[in-house]
Amino acid sequence: VSAILEHPVTDGEFALISRYFDFARPRADVVLGIGDDGAIVAPPPGRQLVMSIDTLQAGVHFHADGNAEDIGWKCVAVNLSDLAAMGATPHWLLLSLSLPAIDHDWLQAFSRGLRAACEQYDAALIGGDTVRGPLGITIQATGSVDPACLLRRDAARAGDVICVTGTLGDAACALLHYPALERDNWLYRRLYRPLPRVEFGRRLAQFAHCAIDVSDGLLADLGHVLDASGVGAELDIELLPISSVLREACIGDLIIEAQLRALTGGDDYELCFTMPPAALAGVMQLAEELEVPVTCIGRVRAGTGVELVGAMPALRDRLAAQAAGYDHFRG
Ligand code: ADP
Ligand code: MG
Secondary structure (H helix, E strand, O other): OOOOOOOOOOHHHHHHHHHHOOOOOOOOOEEEOEOEOOOEEOOOOOOEEEEEEEEEEEOOOEOOOOOHHHHHHHHHHHHHHHHHOOOOEEEEEEEEEEEOOOOHHHHHHHHHHHHHHHHHOOOEEEEEEEEEOOOEEEEEEEEEEOOOOOOEOOOOOOOOEEEEEOOOOHHHHHHHHHHHOOOOOHHHHHHHOOOOOHHHHHHHOOOOOEEEEEOOOHHHHHHHHHHHHOOEEEEEHHHOOOOHHHHHHOEOEOHHHHHHHHHHOOOOOEEEEEEOHHHHHHHHHHHHHHOOOEEEEEEEEOOOOEEEEOOOHHHHHHHHHOHHHOOOEEO
């Protein structure tokens, strides 16, 4: 659309798009990419399309003065994490970018991060929109699934085992220490260079029926699964996968500080999934093959809410104090 109150689209803006965003490698399924009024793609025969969209706003979802390359990576990664949680294979992305000004250094770095994530996960940026406004990034991602193999939130059943990939709470810890962290710091990378579990999610769909990505915190996100599935769960606090880095960062505090972050910290982009116990062996073999750590942390049961087995009273108190956001928590 044209900005009727400001200047019309100029050749400069088209040059900007071709310079920074027209980097996709040709994919056989992209009939027409950037440059026309719309992109044209050929959906893979026999599969269903999965679509997701996420907006990241400066000062809300990333630091306004943060590293632009890492912001570019992260805005792709968080979208691909949603596709991974559906068991989907990513194909195409659309980018809507709102920029306060044209800053070539920023755009160059942003484009580098965006491109690296696209290439890492074989997703093509096929179009978008560029406007002047407060710094904000919206990405729409489309992938595909085999309709017989997908991961939904409403498919958890009493008796299922609850598992999670990787470790939890690291990104929340990184946020706390953010200004002091170098870009190559492991915690910083957990926050700004998340590695969505795309291949694992895609192959998990043969074994599990239910998954969600942990973007808002384990209790909140598992809560969505339980709600949608009409079941409850018990989690064993001692089993929560907590990285040695998070453990050490919480030294001086009680272990409950680390547990609290693992339960409520956001931005980890790990997968939480449930499956019948009989599927566990297959999942563990997949985990080994793909070198993705998988930990069983609890079990789905009839009823509602989450029972925290092995939680110290101090942890329960801290959770209760935060309870507004975690209405699933039950002592
Ligand atoms: P229109 O005015 O027809 O909507 P635009 O000037 O918005 O066209 O975009 C021109 C072309 O560039 C389109 O193919 C569009 O998809 C693409 N495009 C615009 N902004 C971006 C962006 N930030 N990233 C990728 N592609 C973009
Ligand atoms: Mg047009």
